[in-house]
Every structure is written in C-alpha cells, then in structure tokens.
Amino acid sequence: MIGNIVARRYARALFALGQKQGDKELKAYGEDLAKIISALEGTPELVRVFRNPIFTVAEKKGILKQILAKLKPGPVISNFCYLLADKGRLDCLPEIQVYYSKLLDEFEGIVRGEIVTAVKLADNMKQEIAGKLEKQSGRKVVMDYNVDQDIIGGLMLKVGDKVLDASIRAQLQILKENIKRGE
Structure with a gap:
C-alpha cells in the first residue's frame, strides 16, 4: 500500500x-x-x-x-x-x-478494456464492438481480445472498472445458485 x-x-x-x-x-x-x-x-x-x-x-x-x-x-x-x-x-x-x-x-481520453470470448473474434466483429463502446462512452476505446474456452460461450467484457459477464459459464453458475436456493 x-x-x-x-x-x-x-x-x-x-x-x-x-x-x-x-x-x-x-x-x-x-x-x-x-x-x-x-x-x-x-x-x-x-x-x-x-x-x-x-x-x-x-x-x-x-x-x-x-x-x-x-x-x-x-x-x-x-x-x-x-x-x-x-x-x-x-x-x-x-x-x-x-x-x-x-x-x-x-489525459488523452482513452479507455482500456478487455474482451474474453470462447472463440476468436473476426476483425470486423472486433471493430464493431470497439465502435459501439466508443459511441457509448464518448471516448476512444483500446481493447485487448483474449480467448478462454472455459467460458463456453458468450463474452466477458471489462472496461475501466466495470465488468459485464455475459458468458454461458456465468449463466450456468447463476442457474446453479438458484436451484440450490429452491427458486
């Protein structure tokens, strides 16, 4: 510290x-x-x-x-x-x-982020995602793209201090927790 x-x-x-x-x-x-x-x-x-x-x-x-x-x-x-x-x-x-x-x-108005998917994204898809993120944030977005087959499908998005986990693995985990609680 x-x-x-x-x-x-x-x-x-x-x-x-x-x-x-x-x-x-x-x-x-x-x-x-x-x-x-x-x-x-x-x-x-x-x-x-x-x-x-x-x-x-x-x-x-x-x-x-x-x-x-x-x-x-x-x-x-x-x-x-x-x-x-x-x-x-x-x-x-x-x-x-x-x-x-x-x-x-x-200072330069850049936001860094990371996208994790189960399969490699095509270049046009990467550009589309980055474009939408830039439009939403109003800032230039620099993304790192990684592949993790353990997420099964969907994607995990980290931009700045925000995390969006829209992976199938996360959805299955939520479903598992709901079943345990009896919901």
Whole structure:
C-alpha cells in the first residue's frame, strides 16, 4: 500500500513535468518508462536487485546506468531513474509506469478494456464492438481480445472498472445458485 502511494506521487510529479514540457514529451516519457519496464520484466533478477537492501545505491546506479545506456531514454527519464535510485525507490518503477500510463490514458481520453470470448473474434466483429463502446462512452476505446474456452460461450467484457459477464459459464453458475436456493 505504501509503495503504491509513493509510486502514484512520483508518477504524478513526472506527469506534471511532462505537461509543462508539452504533449510530445508527455508521450515520450511514457514510452521511455514502458521500454525500461519491458527490459526489467525480461530479467526479473534486476527488480530483485533493486529491492534488495544489501546492494548499495552506487551498485544499483551502476546497473541502472548499463540499462539506460542500452535503452537510450531521454535525459529527463534518465535523471528520474537516478533520482529513484538515490531515494531508494527503484523498486517502485513498475508501479510508477502503470500509474503514469493510466494518467496518460485519462489525459488523452482513452479507455482500456478487455474482451474474453470462447472463440476468436473476426476483425470486423472486433471493430464493431470497439465502435459501439466508443459511441457509448464518448471516448476512444483500446481493447485487448483474449480467448478462454472455459467460458463456453458468450463474452466477458471489462472496461475501466466495470465488468459485464455475459458468458454461458456465468449463466450456468447463476442457474446453479438458484436451484440450490429452491427458486
């Protein structure tokens, strides 16, 4: 919980700095953070090193310097990462990136969602669903499409903090509960 609060504060500060610099920089910061997190996810040992208090700040900065040299982010993101190292907050970097991307989506009017179906949807069906969701929400919708054969049929839709479970599995579960209660 505390890490989450810290991550939000750092993300908001970086976002505020990006807003002062302009929309182009705001997006560039998000892209640079995403590249760094992608590299860290590729080698989870690095995140463990950043969390481990046995390693000194200088050692962590040395590792960070090598990562940044390969990825070549902008100077603001590089300095931001070094600041996190100095403050002992490098382990918060993944959470900072997640919250920063949420702030960026909100700023750009983008809503992210996920659709889970039992079978793969055709491209025209995906576009139709996204179009209807954009029309309803009045915002740009970016959807992830996944297949889960366990839902049997229908779909599960998650947009923002709302969930619609119109799967056959869910309907069968409701029917099962009703039968248990004698309804």
